[in-house]
Amino acid sequence: MTQDSDLTRLTLAQARDGLRAKSFSAQELTRSFIDRVAASDKLNAYILATPELALEAATRSDKRLADGDARPLEGLPIGVKDLFCTSGVRTTACSDILGDFTPTYESKVTENLWQDGALMLGKLNNDEFAMGSSNETSAFGPCINPWQTDDKTPLVPGGSSGGSSAAVAARLGLAATATDTGGSIRQPAALTGTVGLKPTYGRCSRWGIVAFASSLDQAGPIARTVRDSAIMLTSMAGHDARDTTSADISVPDFEAALTGDIRGLRVGVPQEYRVDAMPSEIETLWQQGMDWMRDAGAEIVDVSLPHTKYALPAYYIIAPAEASSNLARYDGVRYGARKPGADIDDMYAQTRGAGFGEEVQRRLLIGTYALSAGYYDAYYLKALQVRRLIAQDFEKAYEKCDVLLTPTTPSAAFALDKAQADPLEMYLNDVFTVTVNLAGLPGISVPAGLDANGLPLGLQLIGKAFGEEELLRAAEVLETAAGFSSEPTEWWNAS
Template identity: 55%
Template sequence: MTIHSVKAILESLQKKETSPLDWVEASLAEIANKDGKVQAFLHVDAEGARQRAQALEGSGGLLGVPYALKDNLCTEGMPTTAASRILENYIPPYSATVANKLAAAGGVLVGKTNMDEFAMGSSTENSAFQKTRNPYHLDHVPGGSSGGSAAAVAAGMVPFALGSDTGGSIRQPASFCGVVGLKPTYGRVSRFGLIAFASSLDQIGPFTRTVEDAAYVLQAISGHDPLDSTSAPQPTEDFTAALTGDVKGLRIGVVTDFDMSGVDPEVKAAVDGAIAKLQAAGAEVVEIQLPHSQYAVATYYLIAPAEASSNLARYDGVRYGKRAAGETLLEMYERTRSEGFGIEVKRRIMIGTYALSSGYYDAYYLRAQKMRTLIRQDYEAAFEKCDVIVTPTAPTPAFRFGEKVDNPLQMYLNDVFTIPANLAGLPGISVPCGLTQSGLPIGLQMVGRAFDERTLLRAAHAYEQVRGFEMPAPEVNG
């Protein structure tokens, strides 16, 4: 059996043509066949998945569908490492709210996926354990930080997986791996049980093969959670009902003041072609400006490391996780954190600690927060003219391993189009819109109003219907 879309699996299960165990076995077979090359999974719970599938009965929105979770989402009784040596042997005593919601909907968890350590990176090269490969070109990165989840879906090992998005960590790997990646509005999905990187920016969302599948999964994981103080008191909506396939009258915003000089010509051509197809389908194209987004990367790399510095202070060798030997308490702290954290995590902790330190807080962190407000206000003004804003997801297609890992600034600029939506707390989605001549996927990003995922999904789904091509099978399929 080949792993199909979530919708196709649900239809097959409802007709009693297949059982949940059939799909779990199919998923495990695909993992056994392909993951030796792709290395998307850090942990596969084969026996647990089989038991969960056999025990399923009743009804649920995702009843019997196998899936994977990024390894920064806590799973009771199953390793959760955030791809870091400091949590190498950590098994949480509880599960993240999204894991509980998916279990309640009848989803079957098959394993945990690789990522950049503590979600800090854009290539999954910062994992302490292994490098995940792009299923379309195995010598290229899958993007990051949710590269394992994106690669697992692209390679057909699972029909959907969850990732987290702090500055583009769902949308950018979705673009690189040729799948759909959705970052919901901040507060739409509970963050309880997500190992924190930057608490005011992190948001959990799905990777899927189609926009319709993303709507199914969002429906299952969204909703207010009293365990998360930042969870919005928004009702769970029927997101699939918004997928009309029609964009007539929808206003598509095209940003005219972005610096496009670093955008690969093939990416620009594919995105321009996607806009033209939306216009031909009846959408109105409107020019808009986001003048403060040019400062978004600099703003993000002050706010996110500052929050990381605070959040990662808990990994001290005392309460849980790795503990290194030391003759004094201070020596134990130093050795634990030196041995437990990788280079990129240390870099961001130091930047964040510096930005929050006495004498620099006002000059850096406070100014960054003020700029964040201006970026959000730009979006509010833009959405008075349009319903959805369209940009490339990433300035380039996937790059080769090692190409940017020694140049942090070049790596950070990968998220130039995705970061503004995180700073503004807005929903964003990446949909495949083409391939380069060498066969690398290209993603189209759409950003919507806060808590207006219905319009965002409608626009993305309508584009999917008119784009005129299907993503070819990746290289790893042979």
């Protein structure tokens, strides 16, 4: 297949328009992706491909397209992070403890996507229960970044949504669903040269998404462009009476917000994000981002987020504490893989000891400890108080600016096994992203350049609560200015 006729090169918006113009059929488009997915085992992005289901759905979409009855995402093939429960399709959160769990229900976000005509290529790899920043904690083994340096060392695609970012970067789907608890959409997007959008907490329903930390989790898309992200979010978002933390506000057409005009926009630059030991190329890229925004008519404003330093410590109390409770339901009684035990408590301990991987166990123990008698006030309550101070930092900053511009990550993609040795070092990957989750704000990572080794780097824009339109508008301007067009070489492709 020539490059020109390779339908997988299209953006989601282009594919949508091509289908409507009858340039190709949904089945043709879907087959192109199915073939690429089938040849991508080396990446380990998909842990379960569902080509038959995809083709059935594509056939239905072609009928609708022919009937002039196309829905917003009609016939567009995407991948789904394994944290989203999919009816009749195995869902494991990439944990052994869920065994062959097959939900009888569909998550609200994926249901929204299917109702708008999108179709699923399969389930994507992620860090076990979304706990990780490298996709190495998955029970299905690590997902590999399509991007490599000249020495061909396997690199991580980021995490936890590593399968989603790798799949989009390797054109194994037009877009992918993902979730973000501390940076799990934006960090992998930055490491793979893709766009990752974490919406405002409450923008998307959490119903049917395997919970990690309930007050931080939020679903969003990883896509190739800001426009594709906007299209995806328009379908994913919406109030859901079954999730009382989902916002009861209308969903705008986010694509329509992409006017390209940010004149007068005040872009805040938080001084506290100039962390020690930040690679100079990241610092340079950040400065370049400010210049691009200024050139587009925005005003750059210095702001202060004084409690930034305490975001990671607060996060590493709050998220594990909530997780220790959220993951108590995996006890081998109603679903999942049970391990026999001498009695009921031993059955629990064996099941959970064998079913949870090391990082998950670590976090469950931290969380259990932080909530246990005598430590609650010193750890959990303190973290909740600091969380309010962090949220208030943003409120004050937004008195002076409209969006914030920061790097997404402190480094480009790193080698496998590098950070596994020291959990704390791995946690530092979230240093620029985690504040956003703590404050419940929307954030987006846009590919902005390459490091010295030719690996992608991202810049992050942070918006006001439910300010996704303004955020996406700014992000598209940044994307256009950066003009990121590099692609990974296809070392993995087996076909």
